Amino acid sequence: MNQRVSPILPRNGVAPSFLQLPAGDWPDLLSFLVAHFAHIPPQVWLARLRDGEVFDQHGQPHRPDSPYPANRRIWYYREVPDEVPVPFAANVLYRDDCLLVADKPHFLACIPGGRHLRETLLGRLRSELDLPQLTPVHRLDRETAGVMLFCVNPAHRAAYQGLFQSRAVQKTYEAIAPWRDGLALPLTHRSRLQERDDCFLMHEVAGETNSETGIALIARHGALAHYRLSPLTGKKHQLRAHLAALGIPIVNDPWYPALLPDKDSADFSQPLQLLARSIAFTDPVTGAARCFESERQLDWVSRQDCGQP
Template structure:
């Protein structure tokens, strides 16, 4: 599928299939579909030629509504708060880009984030318009993440994750439990929670698995190594919360906290420390490791922080 609009500032155009229904013109439909934008903004974008059909022809407000038609446009976010943290490139070759991601920086455009995302920053800074992520990290999580420079090679690397041929290790700071025997292989069935953005453990055949090991203990906190054997959404965060040791500063588990907005002072203490696999093209081993560390001041205030987001602790 070739887009009729070029990428702009690292951002590829989006598209929308016009659904079944009757509207007197295209603008009337768009106002109903995107009420948060408003008619004035939509008219201004159409006047700039930023909405086109599949042939790249500009669409105007009075254009007839045609069910099944696909329109292309540039997504825009008018007010984006700058995220004051930078990624570090660990490795680059003809196919792979390996990056050490900071906390708080989203992987790719979504919601209120567009330019302030790792993918768009890298496309702009490195002049790599076709760069795509091979896997993902949560916005709150820091550490090693892989991107593909060559779209034709992406599938081979993604297949490694699907076949569980990638070894990943994470580190986390969380409450210490005297009665928790470690190392522990925690297995559970995870499904989407009541909130669309969270997960929960339910009865049934396990579909997630994490090896949990203790690296160090200082007072009320412990430094854990986490080795996921599966790759479910929020798996590590949910597994530790379910064991009564939620990761420090987690805004979602065990309970969803109030949105802290643009407060960058309390990063989730979860780090994707390393990733290893056998390269599908060269056949040789590849291993990459983050140079970041978890928040050392957290050790200093263990008595205070260990009770944050701990409403379900025993």
């Protein structure tokens, strides 16, 4: 069997993790795992091996006394203790044999990573729809809600991802942010975005432009405004960084313009007011014109519709 192909199936929509073992003379596999994963208590790995939760390249479980298989790959299911459930549902807007379109809620990560394993959009869709080979075509930040595309058939994944690489997709977002007197709208904001040296955030620097966002006003209400955003490029955190640079940071943004301390992971009271409203493209598999729109509303817009201040 090809070592790159998982010999075990996803569990609850989450694909297994793997580790390529280096050359070495360890007395057994357990000794290596305890030393390599120093942040995990030894009894955790012992229990996993006893329960048959660590597998070889053929999908057979290792035992607590299994010898160290140098230069081989092992597979296991990663665990995140005390993962907080996200109490919001993701709606499926469209599905065929090639493509699935979901309407992601705020606070739900797209794919497993860090503190989020089971509580991800990909994991939920794979499990609930029995689509173990479902893969994302693009990404949205965990804090952002709205339209997201998934490929149902792995054979078509490159074709759909190519749409984004060639900028053949028209994306529209909406945001709630402060109103700024003197900011002439509509406008196109261009800058060079680069990741900061001290953290994962992006900031604008001198140099050749690599990001571009169209910004238009939908409505204003007092000190806040409802904006339409049209990104022509897809840099990391582009919309959040651009609006912050213009002095109108998106409401409830914990990262821009300043990185705030981590809040309680169970606090869902202040969602980032950013929504991936729509996405349009020509389907590279069927040739059909596609346009999908989120059914969600940002909090401030919902309040205005209800006549609330």
